[in-house]
Amino acid sequence: MASSGEFHVRICGQEIIKYDLEIKALIQDIRDCPGPHSTLMKLNSQVKEKFSKLRLRIQDLEQMAREQDRETDTVAIQEEMESQRRQMLSNQTAWRKANLACTLAIDNMEKDDLLQGRENPSTRQRKATKESLVETSSNITESLMSISRMMAEQVKQSEDTIGTLATSSMTVQETNEEFKNMTGTIHLGRKLILKYNRRELTDKLLIFLAMSLFLATVLYILKKRLFPFI
Helix, strand or coil, X not given: CCHHHHHHHHHHHHHHHHHHHHHHHHHHHHHCCCCCHHHHHHHHHHHHHHHHHHHHHHHHHHHHHHCCCCHHXXXXXXXXXXXXXXXXXXXXXXXXXXXXXXXXXXXXXXXHHXXXXXXXXXXXXXXXXXXXXXXXXXXXXXXXXXXXXXXXXXXXXXHHHHHHHHHHHHHHHHHHHHHHHHHHHHHHHHHHHHHHHHHHHHHHHHHHHHHHHHHHHHHHHHHHHHCCCC
16 A cells, blocks of 8 residues: 555544544433433534534545555455444444433423423432533543544644655655756767767878878879989
8 A cells, every 4th residue: 555545544544533432422412411402403413414524534435445556455444444334323323312312301301390390309300410411421522522633633744744745755756857857968968979079080080191191192292303213
């Protein structure tokens, strides 16, 4: 698996875990919700939003599995994707059960309040207990959200690292191309210099032969004029 591909898969996996933790925290909030129905509706709306983001990231993981060059990498990513998909289905089941239980509890509590017309000590105690549970759940949710924010920061750092690596890789490639162009220019210059050196040697040889022929001709003429009897 390529280094950049590993980073993308890791980032996707971290975001999936982050959404999974956030969904679990919201489901716990639904279980502990004392009402009213408007509060439950807000929690359900948040859960739906998290599930939508989770599905998109699982789809991204599936697409990354298709883009791998090696079969072993594809199989590993597909196994991780199926595991996360099963976990998502488990969370959906838990969400429906928690939502149903919370709805029934709120309905029963409202019926009791209507029938009694006022709150009796047991009702107040039950509400106080639920409020305590809600506070505890909120603290747990805050802790999970803090973990989620930390994971989001790690994802951002990983994305920045990928950007830096991509920029460095591009710079190295451009430098290599420049070196290749310079090497080609140097080879061409070397060929031209060798060609000119050979041409200069040829010209010197021709000049030497021409001068020799000229001197031989002069000597021959002088010989004929000065020593015609030879």
